[in-house]
Amino acid sequence: MNALILKLLARRVALSLLSLLAVSVLVFAITAVLPGDAAQEQLGQEATPEALAALRAQMGLDVPGPERYVKWLWGAVRGDLGTSATTRMPVGELVGSRLPNSLLLAAVTALFSVPIALSLGIVCAVWRGSWLDRVASTGAVAVVSVPEFLVATLAVLVFAVKLHWLPALSYVSDIESLGQMLRAFAMPVLSLCCVIIAQMMRMTRAAVIDQLDAPYIEMVRLKGASAARLVLLHALPNAVGPIANAVALSLSYLLGGVIIVETIFNYPGIAKLMVDGVSQRDMPLVQACAMIFCSGYLLLVTLADVCGIVANPRLRHR
Amino acid sequence: MSDSHNQFKQLVGPGESLRVMDSLRRGASRRDVLSMLLAGGMQATLAGSLAGMAVTAHAQTPRRGGRIRVAAATAAASDTLDPAKQSNQTDYSRGNMLYNGLFVLDGSLTPQPALAESYATKDAKTWVFTLRKGVSFHDGKALAPADVVFSVMRHKDPATASKAKALADQIESVKATGPNEVTVVLTAPNADLPVILGTFHFHIVKDGTTDFNAGIGTGPFKLKEFKPGVRSVVVRNEAYWKPGKPYLDEIEFVGIGDESARVNALLSGGLDLIASVDPRSVARVKSTPGYGIFTTQSGQYSDLIMRRDLGPGTNPDFALAMKHLFDRELMRKTIALDHAVIANDQPIDPTNRFYFAGLPQRPFDLDKAKFHLQKSGVTGKVPVVASPAAMYSVETSLLLQQSAQRIGLELEVKRMPADGYWSNHWLNSPVGFGNVNPRPSADVLLTQFFQSDAAWNESRWKNPKFDQLLLASRAETDFGKRKQMYADMQTLIHQEAGIGIPLFLASIDGHSSKLKGLSPIPLGGLMGYSFAENVWLDA
Numbered sequence: 001m002n003a004l005i006l007k008l009l010a011r012r013v014a015l016s017l018l019s020l021l022a023v024s025v026l027v028f029a030i031t032a033v034l035p036g037d038a039a040q041e042q043l044g045q046e047a048t049p050e051a052l053a054a055l056r057a058q059m060g061l062d063v064p065g066p067e068r069y070v071k072w073l074w075g076a077v078r079g080d081l082g083t084s085a086t087t088r089m090p091v092g093e094l095v096g097s098r099l100p101n102s103l104l105l106a107a108v109t110a111l112f113s114v115p116i117a118l119s120l121g122i123v124c125a126v127w128r129g130s131w132l133d134r135v136a137s138t139g140a141v142a143v144v145s146v147p148e149f150l151v152a153t154l155a156v157l158v159f160a161v162k163l164h165w166l167p168a169l170s171y172v173s174d175i176e177s178l179g180q181m182l183r184a185f186a187m188p189v190l191s192l193c194c195v196i197i198a199q200m201m202r203m204t205r206a207a208v209i210d211q212l213d214a215p216y217i218e219m220v221r222l223k224g225a226s227a228a229r230l231v232l233l234h235a236l237p238n239a240v241g242p243i244a245n246a247v248a249l250s251l252s253y254l255l256g257g258v259i260i261v262e263t264i265f266n267y268p269g270i271a272k273l274m275v276d277g278v279s280q281r282d283m284p285l286v287q288a289c290a291m292i293f294c295s296g297y298l299l300l301v302t303l304a305d306v307c308g309i310v311a312n313p314r315l316r317h318r
Numbered sequence: 319m320s321d322s323h324n325q326f327k328q329l330v331g332p333g334e335s336l337r338v339m340d341s342l343r344r345g346a347s348r349r350d351v352l353s354m355l356l357a358g359g360m361q362a363t364l365a366g367s368l369a370g371m372a373v374t375a376h377a378q379t380p381r382r383g384g385r386i387r388v389a390a391a392t393a394a395a396s397d398t399l400d401p402a403k404q405s406n407q408t409d410y411s412r413g414n415m416l417y418n419g420l421f422v423l424d425g426s427l428t429p430q431p432a433l434a435e436s437y438a439t440k441d442a443k444t445w446v447f448t449l450r451k452g453v454s455f456h457d458g459k460a461l462a463p464a465d466v467v468f469s470v471m472r473h474k475d476p477a478t479a480s481k482a483k484a485l486a487d488q489i490e491s492v493k494a495t496g497p498n499e500v501t502v503v504l505t506a507p508n509a510d511l512p513v514i515l516g517t518f519h520f521h522i523v524k525d526g527t528t529d530f531n532a533g534i535g536t537g538p539f540k541l542k543e544f545k546p547g548v549r550s551v552v553v554r555n556e557a558y559w560k561p562g563k564p565y566l567d568e569i570e571f572v573g574i575g576d577e578s579a580r581v582n583a584l585l586s587g588g589l590d591l592i593a594s595v596d597p598r599s600v601a602r603v604k605s606t607p608g609y610g611i612f613t614t615q616s617g618q619y620s621d622l623i624m625r626r627d628l629g630p631g632t633n634p635d636f637a638l639a640m641k642h643l644f645d646r647e648l649m650r651k652t653i654a655l656d657h658a659v660i661a662n663d664q665p666i667d668p669t670n671r672f673y674f675a676g677l678p679q680r681p682f683d684l685d686k687a688k689f690h691l692q693k694s695g696v697t698g699k700v701p702v703v704a705s706p707a708a709m710y711s712v713e714t715s716l717l718l719q720q721s722a723q724r725i726g727l728e729l730e731v732k733r734m735p736a737d738g739y740w741s742n743h744w745l746n747s748p749v750g751f752g753n754v755n756p757r758p759s760a761d762v763l764l765t766q767f768f769q770s771d772a773a774w775n776e777s778r779w780k781n782p783k784f785d786q787l788l789l790a791s792r793a794e795t796d797f798g799k800r801k802q803m804y805a806d807m808q809t810l811i812h813q814e815a816g817i818g819i820p821l822f823l824a825s826i827d828g829h830s831s832k833l834k835g836l837s838p839i840p841l842g843g844l845m846g847y848s849f850a851e852n853v854w855l856d857a
Contacts, residue, residue, distance in 0.1 A: 036742065048483075087395050097545065169574070268548040
């Protein structure tokens with residue numbers, strides 16, 4: 001570890017705390033201006049003034065907004081995320097039951113998509129202009145422009161309804177063996193891979209090509225290094241920075257942005273929990289989810305930067 | 319059974335069919351059915367073959383055992399096991415697995431004894447209920463009058479935030495008056511008390527319960543797992559008080575919000591029963607071998623509200639003009655794809671025992687509409703507020719817009735998002751749409767939506783004669799006289815209220831053909847949410 005990394009980390013942590021604070025204010029303000037509050041949403045058509053007043057008092061909605069925010073913030077600082085307005089369950093518990101599912105789905109997807117995307121990207125960059133590059137690049141553009149709900153729905157129609165190979169829903173609670181896990185995850189992971197492989201592959205290809213065009217690569221070639229050595233030991237370390245950032249962006253999407261896949265496969269992840277929270281105006285729940293997405297994003301981006309520095313000899317030894 | 323019920327219904331009409339099927343379920347023999355039909359003035363030969371058909375339907379013997387997976391249309395972190403807070407089909411269905419009420423509503427919404435064995439009342443104001451003996455909760459505690467007192471009285475406490483508080487307010491006191499006896503005193507007579515106590519919110523829980531997540535009740539199934547928004551699993555209650563029931567060993571119950579995901583999961587074999595199938599998916603389910611559709615016609619309706627206190631509806635002729643603009647036949651065909659029956663601007667539907675069939679059907683009549691519009695003097699653009707929150711209201715308002723154009727009335731359809739519709743637009747717009755779910759009794763419906771001072775009097779229609787009739791009908795214990803009063807009230811609403819009701823909508827469920835025992839209870843789909851103890855899996 002060198003001073004550069006430590007300085008970067010210290011600055012990132014400070015900035016992250018600031019961004020989290022800003023996001024929490026924004027989320028609170030936006031939930032507050034949405035029409036209706038948690039009590040009205042829960043009672044729906046049954047909202048008589050009397051029932052509303054009773055429920056609001058019970059949910060603590062009768063105190064002014066800023067006061068509620070300060071109370072929430074004070075609790076969050078001490079690690080208490082509060083109680084969900086609609087279910088009366090601790091938010092920590094609600095999130096805790098869903099977060100592992102989301103992390104598992106993200107991990108399995110990453111496990112398949114990252115190696116595939118990186119190797120495809122590098123291969124395309126090295127053999128730039130070849131038929132392989134053309135097919136892969138055109139394919140990537142095609143796949144990235146098809147919305148994921150279409151991919152997911154088509155996959156369900158073909159593999160579940162017509163062929164009966166895979167279950168249409170992803171039941172995580174029933175997983176006992178590896179085989180069951182593969183069956184449950186096959187289609188959600190496939191749909192997610194379609195979106196993020198294409199993105200990561202294109203970024204990797206561009207970053208490696210950028211390096212291959214640099215003058216020092218010509219020097220390496222003149223020195224007589226083998227093609228593999230040229231790409232893997234000379235060009236790639238310099239390209240890790242942008243590649244890691246592309247991977248980080250794609251993975252942060254897996255954490256909170258997979259609502260469509262969660263809906264189609266009825267997968268109990270955290271994105272759906274947040275959407276529930278928003279539609280029920282459940283402020284503590286929405287806040288907690290937003291904080292998790294935000295921290296996840298910041299963590300991944302910081303990790304990517306650290307990776308970029310560590311992998312690059314010029315930056316590492318400065 | 320549902321198929322034969324449908325066949326039967328075409329021959330003898332829905333009311334009669336329900337009555338016969340219901341008595342069969344209670345154990346009537348072929349001879350009983352014959353005499354019932356003959357008493358109804360039917361020819362002996364026809365009645366004979368009909369009774370035979372009905373009895374074969376009944377002869378299917380339920381099989382014990384098996385596990386099913388069922389999906390309702392909603393699941394959220396707000397799923398609850400507290401009977402007082404239940405608010406949707408997922409909650410109701412789960413509640414019916416775990417709890418019982420004092421009464422249970424049958425296929426004609428007539429209360430049948432459940433945890434109450436019998437009742438006695440002289441004036442419909444003081445009621446004495448005898449509790450069933452030998453009933454115990456899932457944790458082994460015997461059912462006692464104190465449990466009933468607690469379960470009913472908690473609705474009156476504002477801190478409970480009960481959805482049934484308005485209904486519970488008419489209950490003055492509930493007291494244990496014997497080892498197996500509970501006495502309920504009302505603030506005013508109400509002959510429908512057993513119906514009210516048969517609704518899901520009045521399910522019986524253990525005295526003093528504060529945490530409902532354990533789901534301890536007297537119901538046919540015991541709770542094994544409950545994850546709000548994800549799933550619940552229940553297993554057979556071996557000590558259930560109804561002999562032989564339930565048939566299934568285990569039910570896994572999930573909520574899937576996306577309709578096509580629900581249908582796909584059913585057709586791929588992942589589910590055995592799903593709620594709320596879109597009429598557009600019906601053909602797809604029917605054409606797949608091994609799957610069927612189960613339709614429940616109920617009193618659910620989406621209504622056009624024309625407020626009598628502001629906007630164009632202040633002139634009663636405007637409301638009459640609009641009611642004549644409904645092309646009900648076209649709406650039934652193109653919007654509901656035949657999964658609805660035509661309504662007549664009267665809020666009580668044909669499955670209800672108080673439905674007034676003698677009211678002449680209001681036709682689609684442009685001349686009459688034009689006449690009333692001119693008489694009302696309404697000119698210019700009239701905004702109509704619709705939303706996907708009120709089922710079919712957007713499509714209905716577009717059809718209405720087209721017919722209105724033909725008499726020179728310009729309707730401006732304002733489509734609002736479902737999110738927040740009930741708190742922001744419903745009851746506030748001068749002309750807009752509402753949606754009313756099936757209610758357990760005619761009295762509850764009319765009290766909630768048409769009494770002059772009701773909080774949800776959608777059109778602010780005030781009529782002292784109607785209010786008088788409503789109070790009088792509640793105290794009337796003679797069925798014939800009561801039915802006449804309801805007929806008068808329906809006529810008043812049909813003629814005067816600012817409410818247009820084009821259709822009564824059906825609930826559509828999809829199921830695997832192996833699943834047997836479904837029969838409609840017009841409270842909603844999934845057998846009025848009480849499929850759990852009535853269905854079985856065929857081998």
